[in-house]
Amino acid sequence: MTSATLPAPRPGTLHALFASEPLFAATGFLIVLSLLVTVPAMFLDARQFQGESVWTKPIKFQVALSIYLLSLAFFARWLPAGMTGGKLYSAYAGAVVFAVIAELVWIGGAAMFGVASHFNQSEPMMIRLYSVMGPLAVVVTSASLVLGIAVWRNVDVTLPPALHLSIALGLVLTFALTVPVASIMSSMPGHGVEIMPEGETLPLFGWSREGGDLRVAHFFATHALHVLPFIGLVLATFSSDRIARAGVWIAAALLITLVILTLFQALMGRPFIA
Amino acid sequence: MNPESLFEISSRLAMAGWLALALSPLAPRITQLIGGVVIPVTLSIGYATLILVSWAGAPGGFDSLANVMLLFDVPMIALAGWVHYLAFDLLVGAWQVRTARQEALPHLMVLPCLALTLLFGPLGLVLFLGIRQARLLAAPLAKET
Numbered sequence: 236m237t238s239a240t241l242p243a244p245r246p247g248t249l250h251a252l253f254a255s256e257p258l259f260a261a262t263g264f265l266i267v268l269s270l271l272v273t274v275p276a277m278f279l280d281a282r283q284f285q286g287e288s289v290w291t292k293p294i295k296f297q298v299a300l301s302i303y304l305l306s307l308a309f310f311a312r313w314l315p316a317g318m319t320g321g322k323l324y325s326a327y328a329g330a331v332v333f334a335v336i337a338e339l340v341w342i343g344g345a346a347m348f349g350v351a352s353h354f355n356q357s358e359p360m361m362i363r364l365y366s367v368m369g370p371l372a373v374v375v376t377s378a379s380l381v382l383g384i385a386v387w388r389n390v391d392v393t394l395p396p397a398l399h400l401s402i403a404l405g406l407v408l409t410f411a412l413t414v415p416v417a418s419i420m421s422s423m424p425g426h427g428v429e430i431m432p433e434g435e436t437l438p439l440f441g442w443s444r445e446g447g448d449l450r451v452a453h454f455f456a457t458h459a460l461h462v463l464p465f466i467g468l469v470l471a472t473f474s475s476d477r478i479a480r481a482g483v484w485i486a487a488a489l490l491i492t493l494v495i496l497t498l499f500q501a502l503m504g505r506p507f508i509a
Numbered sequence: 510m511n512p513e514s515l516f517e518i519s520s521r522l523a524m525a526g527w528l529a530l531a532l533s534p535l536a537p538r539i540t541q542l543i544g545g546v547v548i549p550v551t552l553s554i555g556y557a558t559l560i561l562v563s564w565a566g567a568p569g570g571f572d573s574l575a576n577v578m579l580l581f582d583v584p585m586i587a588l589a590g591w592v593h594y595l596a597f598d599l600l601v602g603a604w605q606v607r608t609a610r611q612e613a614l615p616h617l618m619v620l621p622c623l624a625l626t627l628l629f630g631p632l633g634l635v636l637f638l639g640i641r642q643a644r645l646l647a648a649p650l651a652k653e654t
Contacts (some may be wrong), residue, residue: 272554334639
């Protein structure tokens, strides 16, 4: 490979994403491009599912999964040197990308045929597919754990210690919080608790304003990999190392609390914001 | 948007691509980019959208002529089929222009092939391949004289 001869990527550039984790960066980029097909479909297709365009959900997943993969590709620059070139790692990254694409094809296919993807209890084939998608979703999320641990253990990272900690901790927490929240959600009949299927929702997010919505906790859990590094960056810039590191741990504890609170709030059938 | 206005838009888009190809000696690279990449790709993306939106629940299928005809009774599917023609015919036209340039075939000989490809796709391709082959066969003779 020629990657060893390339100059060190400048942080923040698109080139850096592709240099540090080419597979995740390329897949994330392709998913962004696939919006060129589904966004016009939303305007062209009059079919609705639970009060929204059938294409709303695929578009949300395209946006979410491309942000996820591009975020992982961004953080991959702090992986131990040579890790992404390894055979075992490449096979694993390939499995993650396969799981991401399988999830998008499943959700997009269900939209195309106007049926439910998650929580489908009627069509026999969709019930079987749904049971396969749970383990695949864990594979998708596990990438944040693998990258988080590898970044954590990388002693060559030259970042301020608090920022380094916040990146690793954010990645690990994304996995550790998302998996239990998503498992609880998938064991329920749907993402809503005591809500009307076509009731009031929050703009953009689509969370129910009338009853419990388990997607709220999922959102905060999954965005740990964004929230914590942001807090780590702010703290590392404006305070001493000891305080900044303590701040990152406190922020992590607060985030865990927020996820637990929003989870129980939803389980009790109460809206996040009424 | 209704199928009729989408038909208008896609047909005009394709015509712009054919115009670019017809004028290709003036600016080979930009016309190849427009007629061979940008417009066919745009049409293909549009095709993908039309299929995603209209495939489910459509009657018929690909397995018999009667089923194909049934399928094309759905306006959106017929439109998608038309956009498929537009995109692929244009790609074939762009390939003809590219190949002719590489092999120094005069553009005046390509123009009738382009016109025929635009109207009757495969006929234009066959004409181009015929002209190209005839020239390859004639080339050694030309050298001998």
